[in-house]
Amino acid sequence: MLYNHCFDCQVDFENKLRIEGSYNEWVSERVRKSKLDWIKDQKQEITELKNQKAPEFLEQFRPDGYSVDKEKWQMNPKEFEKQMDEALEHLQKLEDSLK
Numbered sequence: 001m002l003y004n005h006c007f008d009c010q011v012d013f014e015n016k017l018r019i020e021g022s023y024n025e026w027v028s029e030r031v032r033k034s035k036l037d038w039i040k041d042q043k044q045e046i047t048e049l050k051n052q053k054a055p056e057f058l059e060q061f062r063p064d065g066y067s068v069d070k071e072k073w074q075m076n077p078k079e080f081e082k083q084m085d086e087a088l089e090h091l092q093k094l095e096d097s098l099k
Contacts, residue, residue: 032098035094035098036095036098036099039091039094039095039098040095042091043088043091043092043095046084046087046088046091047088049084050080050081050084050085050088054072054073054074054075056070056071056072056073057070057071057073058070058071059071
């Protein structure tokens with residue numbers, strides 16, 4: 001399902017790459033793309049968190065199985081925004097190093 005074909009087809013594909021000597025390059029490219037996708041997801045989550053007024057999280061603490069409580073955080077908005085900007089800068093540097 002990961003590669004949109006059956007397992008046997010994937011084995012044949014990887015075997016062909018090994019015979020041609022390009023398997024390691026293919027694996028390296030897959031890993032690089034995976035890292036870039038992870039960085040993209042992290043940047044999106046940080047941006048969404050940064051745009052919230054005060055972060056709220058829903059936690060299920062009660063044993064009834066369906067009730068949730070809101071957990072609110074008190075924080076310094078300027079310090080929080082600074083930390084989010086630093087995190088985004090760091091992720092951008094990581095992304096640039098992988099391109």
